[in-house]
Amino acid sequence: MSTKEERERIELLQGTLDLLILRTLLLGPAHGHAIAKAIEFKSDDVLQVEQGSLYPALHRLIKRRWISVEEGTSENNRRAKFYKLTPTGRRQLTLETRKWDKLAGAIARILRPAGQEDES
Amino acid sequence: MRRKRMLEDLDKDIRDHIERETQDNLERGMSPEEARYAAMRKFGNVTRVKEETREVWNPVWIEQLVEDVRFGLRMLGKSPGFTVVAVLTLALGIGANTYIFSMVDALLFRPMELSHPDRIVALWERLPAINNERNELSPANFLDWKAQNHTFDHMAAESWWDANLGGVDHPEHLHGFLVTPDFFAALEALPMLGRTFLEEEGTPGKDLVAMLSYGLWRDRFAGDPSIVGKPVLLNGVKYTVVGVMGPKFNYPSGTQLWAALAFPPPLARNRGSHYLHGIAHLEAGVSRDQAQAELSAIAARLTEQYPESNTGRDARVMPLMESEVGEARAPMLVLLGAVGLVLLIACANISNLLLARAASRQRETAIRAALGATRRRLIRQWLVESMLLGLLGGGLGILFAYVCLEVRVIRIPPDFARIIPGWDKIAINTPVLLFTMAVSLGTGLLFGFLPALAASRLSVNDRLKEGGPSAGVGRRRGLLRNALIVSEVALSLALLATAGLMMNSFLRLERVSPGFNPDRVLTMFLALPDAKYTSDQQTSSFYEQLIERVQNLPGVENAAAANIIPLDKMNTTSSIRIEGRPEPKPGEEPDANFRTVSNSYFLTMQIPMVRGREFTSQDSEKGQPVVAVNEAFAARFWPGEDPLGKRMRFSGAIKEHPWRTVVAVVGNVKNQLDVAAPAEMYFPLRQQTQNTMALVARTTTDPRSLEESVRAQVAALDRDQPVFDVRTMDDLWSTSVTPQKIGGTLMAAFAGFALMLAAIGLFGVIAYAVSERTREIGIRIALGAKPRGIFRLVVGQGMALALIGLLLGLPLALGMGRAVSGLLYGVAPNDFATFAGVAAILAAVALAACYIPARRAMRVDPLVALRYE
Numbered sequence: 001m002s003t004k005e006e007r008e009r010i011e012l013l014q015g016t017l018d019l020l021i022l023r024t025l026l027l028g029p030a031h032g033h034a035i036a037k038a039i040e041f042k043s044d045d046v047l048q049v050e051q052g053s054l055y056p057a058l059h060r061l062i063k064r065r066w067i068s069v070e071e072g073t074s075e076n077n078r079r080a081k082f083y084k085l086t087p088t089g090r091r092q093l094t095l096e097t098r099k100w101d102k103l104a105g106a107i108a109r110i111l112r113p114a115g116q117e118d119e120s
Numbered sequence: 121m122r123r124k125r126m127l128e129d130l131d132k133d134i135r136d137h138i139e140r141e142t143q144d145n146l147e148r149g150m151s152p153e154e155a156r157y158a159a160m161r162k163f164g165n166v167t168r169v170k171e172e173t174r175e176v177w178n179p180v181w182i183e184q185l186v187e188d189v190r191f192g193l194r195m196l197g198k199s200p201g202f203t204v205v206a207v208l209t210l211a212l213g214i215g216a217n218t219y220i221f222s223m224v225d226a227l228l229f230r231p232m233e234l235s236h237p238d239r240i241v242a243l244w245e246r247l248p249a250i251n252n253e254r255n256e257l258s259p260a261n262f263l264d265w266k267a268q269n270h271t272f273d274h275m276a277a278e279s280w281w282d283a284n285l286g287g288v289d290h291p292e293h294l295h296g297f298l299v300t301p302d303f304f305a306a307l308e309a310l311p312m313l314g315r316t317f318l319e320e321e322g323t324p325g326k327d328l329v330a331m332l333s334y335g336l337w338r339d340r341f342a343g344d345p346s347i348v349g350k351p352v353l354l355n356g357v358k359y360t361v362v363g364v365m366g367p368k369f370n371y372p373s374g375t376q377l378w379a380a381l382a383f384p385p386p387l388a389r390n391r392g393s394h395y396l397h398g399i400a401h402l403e404a405g406v407s408r409d410q411a412q413a414e415l416s417a418i419a420a421r422l423t424e425q426y427p428e429s430n431t432g433r434d435a436r437v438m439p440l441m442e443s444e445v446g447e448a449r450a451p452m453l454v455l456l457g458a459v460g461l462v463l464l465i466a467c468a469n470i471s472n473l474l475l476a477r478a479a480s481r482q483r484e485t486a487i488r489a490a491l492g493a494t495r496r497r498l499i500r501q502w503l504v505e506s507m508l509l510g511l512l513g514g515g516l517g518i519l520f521a522y523v524c525l526e527v528r529v530i531r532i533p534p535d536f537a538r539i540i541p542g543w544d545k546i547a548i549n550t551p552v553l554l555f556t557m558a559v560s561l562g563t564g565l566l567f568g569f570l571p572a573l574a575a576s577r578l579s580v581n582d583r584l585k586e587g588g589p590s591a592g593v594g595r596r597r598g599l600l601r602n603a604l605i606v607s608e609v610a611l612s613l614a615l616l617a618t619a620g621l622m623m624n625s626f627l628r629l630e631r632v633s634p635g636f637n638p639d640r641v642l643t644m645f646l647a648l649p650d651a652k653y654t655s656d657q658q659t660s661s662f663y664e665q666l667i668e669r670v671q672n673l674p675g676v677e678n679a680a681a682a683n684i685i686p687l688d689k690m691n692t693t694s695s696i697r698i699e700g701r702p703e704p705k706p707g708e709e710p711d712a713n714f715r716t717v718s719n720s721y722f723l724t725m726q727i728p729m730v731r732g733r734e735f736t737s738q739d740s741e742k743g744q745p746v747v748a749v750n751e752a753f754a755a756r757f758w759p760g761e762d763p764l765g766k767r768m769r770f771s772g773a774i775k776e777h778p779w780r781t782v783v784a785v786v787g788n789v790k791n792q793l794d795v796a797a798p799a800e801m802y803f804p805l806r807q808q809t810q811n812t813m814a815l816v817a818r819t820t821t822d823p824r825s826l827e828e829s830v831r832a833q834v835a836a837l838d839r840d841q842p843v844f845d846v847r848t849m850d851d852l853w854s855t856s857v858t859p860q861k862i863g864g865t866l867m868a869a870f871a872g873f874a875l876m877l878a879a880i881g882l883f884g885v886i887a888y889a890v891s892e893r894t895r896e897i898g899i900r901i902a903l904g905a906k907p908r909g910i911f912r913l914v915v916g917q918g919m920a921l922a923l924i925g926l927l928l929g930l931p932l933a934l935g936m937g938r939a940v941s942g943l944l945y946g947v948a949p950n951d952f953a954t955f956a957g958v959a960a961i962l963a964a965v966a967l968a969a970c971y972i973p974a975r976r977a978m979r980v981d982p983l984v985a986l987r988y989e
Contacts, residue, residue, distance in 0.1 A: 032133060033140040051137065052164035055130070056172035062126060063176055069126075081133060 017057045019100060022085065022093040025067060029084040032058065058083060066092050123177035130173055138163055184497075185504065192505035195481075196512075202477060203509070206470050210513020212873060213466035214563060215520030216459045218556045219529075220866075222521065223546050224452050225555070231444040231541035233368050235308050241408060242443035243275070243398030243415070246434040253436060254443075256394040258429070259383050261422060265398070265435065268418045271411040275400040276303035278372065279381060282647035282812055285340065286840050287353035293647065293844030294336065295374055295538075296354075298381035304331075306401040307371060313337075314348035314363030317380050327382035330359040334367040336376045354379065355649030356840070372397075373444075374538035391429035392695075392772070399440055412437040431706040444541040451863045454940050458615060458870045463559070465611050465874050467567035468604040469881045474506065474568065475601055476888055478575035485575055498576040506568025507561055514560025521556075522548050530862050533855045535845065570600060598889075602921055605878075605885050609925020609962065610932055612871070612878040616958035617933035618940055619864070619871035621947050624954055626864035628946040629857050634686055635789035635797065637726035640677075641849035642823035642830065643685055646841060647812040656809035657741070662837060663805060663813055667718055669833040670817050675826055678724035679817040682717040683810040686725075686789045687852040696801075698757050699767040699779060709771055712753055712799040713791075716808045722748075722786055724818050732764055732784030739783075739804035746804060748784035753799035768801070780807075793856050794945040814845075823848045863943060875965055878925075883969040886918045890973045897977050898985025907978040914977045918970030919963075926959055933958075 024030065024038045035058075036051045061067045066089030072082040085093070138159045145155035163169070196203045234240050243265070245255040257265075257277065266275045276299060283296035301317035309316070312334065321329050330352060332341065341347050351358045359379060402411055415435035423430045478485075485498060493501075525546065537543045646666075653659045663681050670679040684690050695709040704710065719735045721727075730751060739746050747768060754763040763782045770777035780803070788797035805813075819826050827846055834841055854861075890897070897910055937949035947954065 031136075033137045036137075037144075050164040051141065051162050052134075052166065052169035053172075055134065055169050056176050059126060059173050059176040078136070080136060081129065 016100075017053065018061060019093070019096050021054070021057055021061060021083075022066065022089055022096070025083060025085040026090070026093060029070070029072070029082040031072075031080040031082055035083065061089065064092075065089075127174060127177060130170060134163070134166060134169065184500075188501050188504035189508065191501065192508045195505060196508065199477070202473060203512075206473060206509050207512045207516060209466045209469060209877065210510060210560075210563065211516035211520055213459075213463040213517070214510075214514045214556060214559055215517030215524070216870060216873070217456075217463055217559055218514075218517055218521035218548070218552060219524050220452070220455050220459045221555050222525065222548055222552045224456050225549075225551055226542040226546040227448045227540065228445050228452055228542075229551075230545070231441060232371055232373075234441065237439060237441045238408075239402045240307060240440045241400050241402065241411070241437050242440045243400055244436040244438070244443075245394065245419075246436040247432050248434060249432045255433075257396040257398050258391045258394045259387050259396060260389050260391045261419075261430070261433070262396050262398060263383065263388060264422055265415060265418055268421075269411075269414055271403055271406045271414045272400040273403045274302040274306035275398065276300045276306045277381060277396040277398050278303060279396050281379065282645075282844075283354045283377060283379070284356070284647060284649055284840075284842050285352065285354060286356060291840050291842035292340070293645070293842040294354075294376040296377050296379060297372055297375050299378050300381045303378070303399070306399050307369075308401070309365065309369050309371075311363035312366040313345070314361070316363055321380040322382050324382045324384040327380040328357060328359045329362045329380050330354065331378045332361060332364045333369070333376050333378075334365060337364045355647075356651040357649070370544070371541075372539075373541040373543075391426055400437075408437055408439070428706045431708075446541075447859070448540065450942055451859060454618070454943060455863065455866055455870075457936075457939075458618065458867055461611050461615055462870045462874050462877075463563060464566075465608050465615075465877045465881075467563055468608045468611075469877050469884075470506075470509070471567040471570055472601055472604050472881055472884055474502075474571035475574060475604075476884070478502075478571050481575070489576075495576050499572045502572035502575055503565060503568045506572070507564030509568075510560040510562075510564025511557075513563070514556050517560070518548060518553065518556055530866070532858050532862070533851060535847065536855050536858060570604075574600065601885050601888070605881055605921050606925040606928060608878040608881050609922050609966070610929030612874045613926055613929030613959065613962055614932040614936045615867075615871040615874045616962060617955055618936045619867035620954040620958045621937055621940065621944055621949065621951060622860070622867045623864040624947045624951065625943070625945040626857065626860040629793050629860050632790070632793045632946075634793065634853065635727060635787050636686060636849075637818075638687075638849035638853045640819045640821070640823050641725070642817045642819060642826055642846075643814050643849060643852070644827075644830065644843040644846040645812060645814045646834065646843050648841065650811065652838075652840075653811065656806075659809050659811055660806045663718060663815075666815060666833060666837055669836070670815065670830055673817075673826065673829055673833070675819050675821050675829075677818040677820055678720060679815065680718045680721040680724040681805065681813045681815050682715055682721055683813050684713075684715045685814045685816060685849075685852070686791060687793070687849075687856045688814075689792070689856075691791065695771045697769050697771050699769075710757070712756075712801055714801050714803060714808075716805055716810045716813070717802050718805045718813075721802070721816070722784075724816055725789075726818075727789055728787035730785040730787060731762075732782070734784070735802075735804040740806045743807070745778050745780040745807055746783045747780040748786055748802040749782055750786050750788050750797065750800040750802075752788050752797050753801055754785050756799045793853075794860075815843075816849075823850075860943075860945065875962065878962070879965045879969040882918055882922065882966055883972065885921070886914060886970050887973040887976070889917060890914055890977045893977075894980055894985045897980045898982040901980060902982035902986070910980070911974045911978050914974035915967070915970045918974075919966060922963060922966035926962060930955075 020039050021035055024035050024042075027038075030038065032054055033051075036054050058067070061083075062069060066086060067083050068086050070082050070084060071079065073079060138156075141159035141162060142152075142155045145158050146152065148155075150158060160166075243257065244253070245257050245261065246253055247255055259277075262275075262277045269275065278297050278299045281296035281298045283294040285292045285294050299317070301319050301322040304311070304316035311331065314331075316331060317329060320326055332347065337343060337347060344350075347361050348363060350361050352361055353359075354377075365378075400411075402408065412435075415437055419430070419433060419435040423433060488498060488501075489495075525548065532540075532543075648659050648662060653662065667679045667681055670676055684692060692714055693711050694714050695711040697704075698710070717735065719737065719739075722729055722734055732748065735746070735748070749757075749763060749768075757763075757768070758766055763785055766782050767779040768782070769779045784802075786802070789800070790797050815830070817823070817826065817830060831843060834843055897913075900910065900913075901907075933955065934950055937951075941949040
């Protein structure tokens with residue numbers, strides 16, 4: 001791992017992890033490790049999840065009933081907990097995604113006002 | 121629950137996760153060690169992850185509660201004056217509740233330890249025609265009930281028994297009970313050592329077996345573990361100890377030993393002597409109502425079969441627990457109600473303090489609201505603070521109650537305490553602590569609720585601005601404070617009136633003449649055993665010799681003996697016939713109390729001899745049968761006639777119960793101070809001999825100082841003969857007023873506390889009103905108002921509140937009076953003098969409470985006042 005790589009990796013903003021988990025689960029139920037892998041993989045390893053922080057986030061989502069848990073067998077035939085998006089979670093994801101887009105757009109506009117766009 | 125389920129597998133989940141990551145790393149070609157380290161690094165701090173995950177499930181309210189508690193404690197610490205006053209007030213209020221509840225719990229809720237209180241019942245005969253709901257059973261009736269019922273699996277009878285323990289260094293009288301073998305099974309009681317009685321031990325000849333109580337076994341038999349099978353000498357007869365009961369078994373309350381009760385043939389047919397207490401155990405699946413119905417049916421059959429003895433006799437089945445609670449019930453409930461009211465008054469006081477506090481903390485509240493605290497959150501924060509106060513007060517209150525129990529604020533004579541079921545179990549135990557905890561929290565909610573609502577009802581803008589409270593809120597709060605004070609005064613009046621009535625009863629009872637002179641009289645009981653004193657002559661001679669010896673002791677004025685002494689709560693009754701009257705119908709036979717007394721009994725007790733003469737040595741076995749009657753007896757059976765020379769006899773065969781001629785009419789003597797003396801007759805010792813008699817000696821000095829020399833005279837006559845229940849007549853007298861004394865003094869203490877609280881409350885409200893109106897008062901003075909006018913203004917405001925309180929309290933007080941009417945003696949529940957007196961006291965105290973703020977108002981300097989604020 002080079003130092004350059006390290007610097008380009010981004011620590012997750014608080015709360016975004018929840019959103020990412022929901023998004024990941026939209027594709028289907030997954031176990032904890034798979035979720036972590038998926039997030040890292042999809043973001044081309046830019047988003048670096050300290051994998052442990054996944055668990056408080058998962059439990060937070062369970063408590064809000066946005067995801068549910070069920071027992072299942074993983075690809076290599078091991079028992080594992082599978083996390084699954086609930087209908088509420090699905091609705092929430094739409095809502096949060098919209099919010100996120102708004103926020104991201106707003107921040108982008110502030111960081112790159114129309115006049116300076118070319119300079120960067 | 122969900123929290124627990126979710127957190128269950130967390131450890132395993134994390135382990136799995138790290139393993140998977142390790143596996144991935146291995147596949148990427150890392151060495152096993154490296155792979156594992158990398159996985160761990162990537163996962164992060166496992167402990168923190170677990171902690172954070174767990175925190176997710178911690179309910180938010182707990183966090184907030186912790187915050188609120190911390191903040192509340194800080195706020196209480198900041199105003200120590202307020203906190204100390206509030207906590208002390210609550211400690212006294214809650215402590216009094218804890219104290220009374222500890223007694224209620226022991227005496228009313230759990231007077232005895234029973235594993236299945238709903239299955240174990242007491243049995244009584246019931247005579248509805250004469251309103252007697254609890255009459256003892258006769259042996260034959262008991263045996264028939266036991267033989268004919270199908271609803272009880274065990275039925276037992278018990279009878280009080282004087283047992284003289286012999287064969288030891290100091291002969292001792294024991295409080296014994298004779299019980300039929302089923303007794304222990306009916307109570308589901310098992311012995312600690314040995315066994316209980318066998319069925320066959322309930323038959324004559326096989327009944328010389330005894331069970332020891334734990335206390336007796338420990339104290340008199342040195343806890344001998346091999347006591348079972350050993351003999352004990354009781355009343356001169358050898359009994360075999362078959363078992364020892366555990367320390368918790370205490371029924372009937374205060375019993376030291378139990379012996380088997382058998383009914384020899386003549387007794388087994390007896391339906392006229394009612395002296396047995398019945399207990400029974402319901403068969404599984406049988407309800408009490410079914411058992412009651414069956415016993416009533418059996419009783420009805422017996423009435424048909426034996427009309428002379430059983431007319432009007434029904435049966436009664438009641439829970440043993442209820443039967444045991446007895447007389448303690450009404451006064452304890454009154455006291456519990458009273459301390460409840462005291463606590464309400466304390467609550468009102470603290471509410472008032474909190475309202476003032478809410479006013480002075482408006483800015484703080486406003487800032488919190490401005491920073492986003494919802495109203496609900498604000499209210500909760502205030503409530504948490506009040507509940508903290510409640511808990512602090514409760515904690516101190518427990519200590520207070522504990523001290524009251526330890527130093528025995530309530531003292532009752534030990535002889536009396538022994539027989540009160542549950543008295544020995546009064547303590548600050550778990551149920552009492554739970555009660556106090558609930559009361560503390562409830563109290564906090566109660567007094568904190570209104571102030572919390574008031575404190576949180578505000579608009580942020582108004583509050584953040586400098587300046588006084590807006591008019592609307594101020595007035596509402598003022599109204600609230602006034603309402604609280606009015607209710608305090610009203611409740612205080614009710615308490616004071618009740619206390620007044622009860623104190624009045626007690627004082628009147630104290631002044632009741634018992635019909636004899638209780639000063640300087642020593643009494644002690646002796647129970648001469650049948651085995652040793654086989655004939656009536658022997659027994660009578662013993663007592664006559666003893667009386668003569670005691671009579672000759674220096675310091676003794678007179679001595680005599682009687683089988684029943686006044687104020688002792690004991691009684692013997694018999695149905696009688698009056699000569700020349702038609703034979704009464706069965707069930708309608710007149711009865712009267714009877715006593716056996718020695719010569720010069722009336723002289724010794726100083727019972728007035730109205731007509732006739734004292735018993736003399738001529739009234740012997742061979743002499744003409746005679747009787748002395750009291751005035752109540754004369755008035756009942758020979759109204760308007762001269763009783764002297766008239767004749768009466770016990771009912772039953774005339775051969776056994778000959779006519780007796782009245783030779784004296786004596787004054788009425790009270791057996792209970794609060795009950796009018798019933799018809800009573802006295803028989804001479806030699807004509808109606810009793811084995812158990814009380815020696816009474818009137819002394820010239822402190823009667824207690826003669827106890828040893830009197831005991832020595834008993835020992836000189838029979839060194840194996842113990843004496844028991846050594847008391848002075850003064851002891852008996854004070855025991856008989858004890859309930860009223862305790863009730864009256866406790867009520868007075870509670871009412872005094874209530875009065876003090878109301879006075880403090882009123883003072884606080886008026887002082888606060890004066891400080892709020894300083895500017896107005898200043899202007900009045902500046903405009904020429906006279907100090908006297910100002911004084912009148914302030915006092916008028918306070919007294920108006922007090923008067924409204926008095927008026928509203930009056931119906932409440934009348935209601936309370938009616939509620940305690942059963943406990944009153946010689947005072948009507950709406951006694952005018954008592955009510956007027958306590959109202960006057962309350963008004964005077966209210967006036968005093970207004971006086972200081974009013975003086976302060978008079979001295980307001982207009983210049984200072986106008987600059988005020």
